[in-house]
Amino acid sequence: MTDATMTTATIAKVEVETPTKLFWRKFRAHKGGVAGLIVFIAILFVVYVGPFIHTIDPNKIDIRAKNQGPSWNHPFGTDNLGHDMLAQVMAGGQISLAVGMTAMLLALLLGTLVGVMSGYFRRLDGPLMRVTDLFLALPLLPLLLVIIMLFRDTLRAAFGPETGIFILIVFVIGVTSWMHTARIVRGDVLAVKSQEFIVAAKSSGMREYRIVLRHILPNVLSSIMVSATLGIASAIITESALSFLGLGFPSDFPTWGRLLFDGANFLQITPSRVIWPGLAISLTVLSVNYVGDAVRDALDPRTVTH
Amino acid sequence: MKRTKLLLAGTVAALAFANMAHAERGTDGDLKILFWQAVSTLNPYLSGGTKEVYSSSMVIEPLARYDATGALVAWLVTEIPTVANGGVTADMKSITWKLKPGVKWSDGSAFTAEDVVFTWEYCTAPDGGCAQKAQYEGITKVEAVDAQTVKVTFSEPKYYPYSAFVGAQSPILQKAQFKDCVGAKAPGCTAANFGPIGTGPFVVKEFKPNDVITFTANPNFRDAAKPAFASVTLKGGGDAASAARAVLETGEFDYAWNMQVEPEVLATMLKAGKGKIETAFGTQVERIQINWTNPDPKLGDKRSTVEGGKHPALSDPAVRKALSMAIDRDVIDEVGYGEAGKPTCNIVPAPDIYISSTNDWCLKQDIKGANKLLDDAGWKKGSDGIRAKDGVKLSFLYQTSTNSVRQGTQALVKDMWSQIGVASELRNVSASVFFGGDPASPDTFQKFYADVEMYTNNFDGTDPEKYLAEWLCDKIPSPANGWQGQNIPRYCNPAYDKIVNELAKTGDLKKRAELAIKANDMLTAEGAHIPLIHRGQPSAISATLIGVDMNAWDSELWNVADWSRKK
């Protein structure tokens, strides 16, 4: 951080503030970011603590109370099997958030790694980008079928049905969605690499990995952040696509994406079945987006104030 | 006001010409049909899928077919051959069909016995991969006695001889069109496969595979007054719910096939008043198969095979019976099927002469009885509420294909079983894998690497003999036969084999029915499976369409020549 500021030489106060404090101060200055963080924490709270307050079992079937609108007992109504929708949305959120976050992080890590490596080291560019091309071209569905066929039973034996399928799904989504990030990061790195301050850092004898960490990464951060926010949304939706293809979680583990998919046909009967999971996904993505914006601003050495 | 007048005028006209309401061919414009599973070819011998069989039935026809009640009707022949009228020989080894005179192909040429003989040659040619070969099983010879007479000879007495050239699965192809497409050359004849020349009411005008087919009325159709529609557009693609919407809500289409949609969703759409749902009941039964062998992964190659040993829990008849008793079939029907299903305890649910009521105890849920049965058998509830005996827990892996109705049923059954201390882990597998039969995949229904699994099966036509033979001991799937057996529960009972073998040697229909009922009762009573729902085939029909006679025994479009537009 300090090296970056030295080269751009805009901030003088850096010495007195630790990077963490500086980051936090800048983050708080970003109103959208703070609001996003609050909403996101609220969602986490509802999803993880909510089930202790609203104690209906999400898999409890009450066939006499099916397709009900919102009521005191069922604030979000019930579905066509008599499941309580609030309980389902909360239970689904635990899985969707975990899958969305972990899969996004995995994809981001892989994508950034490949992108930076191939953008910065010319020798690696060719092979790594051809591998990226290969992954882009692979048909997703047969790939999933093969991965699930090969690994499901092993993972189920090792971690139990729920964790096993979780690992599998996170892995599958992560491994099939890093390519966009990689291409975008590489493009940015190529542009940044040729700028003067990198040339200067190189000629001053700075180590390669330090150049990458200190100079390259902060400058490609905004694209990574956009990829991250979009990545969560697509991971949550991809998970639902896997579920309705029969490749995701067992049907008694609700997820936001699947609640939305199952509810789509019931749009006219019980609109709350689609409104709540849809709202939950959108709110999560929006809040993460604002947090991402704030993080980017806070880490960007050039933005001082707004 | 004006409309009322028109309506009145229409009614008067309809009354006046009651007998010749549609006296003219092609006066009712375009008929729009929707198949959400799109049609990939119009040659049912190359595909065998229901959608291909149904759509091609508007063009090519069999010699005889089943009507809506399941009775045989002479279609391109003068009468149904029987022993009584001399059409079938007394030794049951040959059957002679007499073709209707004057039937023409849509290109104007005459329909002759040669075409019938050719159809048999076409489907039985080596390397052709004919999907309907089973219809021609046991035939040694098909010969044209003269231009109007076909004689079929069987290698052994065939007590139910109406399989070849009967029903939508076995229509007649034109020899002139397909003569260069026999055997390995069959797939290469794209033009013929996409536009077969037929004797039916419609002619293929354009075929876009997996998308849309346009038909026009056959100018050479044998009934000069039919069909009433000038053309048919058969569109494919999408999903069942949106197909129902296109008929019932937006009114864009006249007929949609296979409406597997939750009943309340259909009910909402029906409120628009643009159409109705009609269901035909055939022989489809949704059932839970019980694995009699041990699917424990530790057994490796011996998993779910007879060599791997009996199932530790499900080999106990009390457990099998309790599982069935705990299920409330009415609830499953109400939630997933509605009008399109009826609770059943039989595996042969139709036709009427085969229906048994011996096992109707299962129609009523009996949680108390099931609990008692398990208690008496020594399965005691543990601290987690799950029953166990000698270290074996009543915890089952319950798999099925991916389909929202099936997942709903799974959730309900899991809930019902939990009330008798039985735990279940749910799994759903993509249908193309589950039913695919790839020996390398662990998830096929034949391999049955689970404790219980749920799907639907049925039999073609009205005779259950071949179907009941699926539970014979030698039909058990195993690595040795590439998992290609049909005895999915791995049920084996010499007494059952004896009944089925006797059925194959019995000609008298009443006697056959008795034996079939005996076999059916035995399967349910012994718990080879848990029958759940007798499933119908629901279709959405526009309010402006008349003449539809839903048929589960043949193609749903079997009488499309009689369909017309309400005036």
Added chain:
Amino acid sequence: MFTYTIRRLMFAVPTLLVISFVIFALLDLAPNDPLGELPLTIPPEVREQIRAAMGLDQPFLIRYLKWLQQFFVNEPLNIFEQITGLTVGTGERMRVLSWATRSPVVDLIVQRLPQTLWVVGMAYVFGILIAIPVGVISAYRQYSVFDQVGTFITMVGYSVPTFFTGVLLIVIFSSWLQWFPSIYDTNLVVDSWANFVEQMRQMFLPVLVLSLYNASQITRFVRASMLDNLSMDYVRTARAKGVREKTVLLVHVLRNSLIPVVTVIALGVPTIFSGAIITEQIFRVNGLGQLLITAVQGADIPLVQTLTFIFAVLIVLFNLIADVLYGILDPRIRYD
């Protein structure tokens, strides 16, 4: 740059061969089966014969080599014959045949291209046309009402899946208002004004759903990249020199912001060819996306292999175009 392009093109051939092999192996390994959709009433021994007729009983390598020959030799020869009217050899050669339809795969693709280009292609063009101005204004007026509303709509547009927006639009516009058809008519021939209007009407809903989704994604990248560049020193320098604000924004900043945008668009254009699976299904557009998904579900290996391979060619090609464009947008980027 020219030698780089040539070198990349030469290198593309072995890359694509490897890709085609990997795809073939993957499809072969996948547990779904072409016979999965047949009724269970068809007995096992008949199934075996159907499999044999498809050539599935042959070893893996032979099947792969056959596909290579059919795709790289027979199909081009066939196209050559159709264009020139000449006959090479006997003119009888095995084309790549789909297992489900038993017809040549290339014909199927040609049949599906028009509706995919109309709907998915148009939606992509609209998406770009909406995204760039919205992204630029959002960044230039960061945290303005326009930016906030734009951010909200684009994030919702991206996070609500098309399987839901599609159904919602059908319920509103087809069932309720009855303004637009819910089913796309692929037989419609545009030869008059009335037909053209009809075509526009049936394209409206699917194009709307897809444009929103595409625009959402691209807008985010345009905005982020513009923001990065707006705070650069050169912008300040340009402004200080008295360059007009419009020129600063649209010439200097936008040009320098386009690198990630070009990457995203280059990644997106090949996906036009693979179609929009869910949207095509919902509105029954029956383009390449629907062709691909039915083929994948039915394990129609020749069709999936051919479609995916053409897709791979486009990916390699457009990523190359993107790389060349980087050099044009930012002359400092050099590959040699």
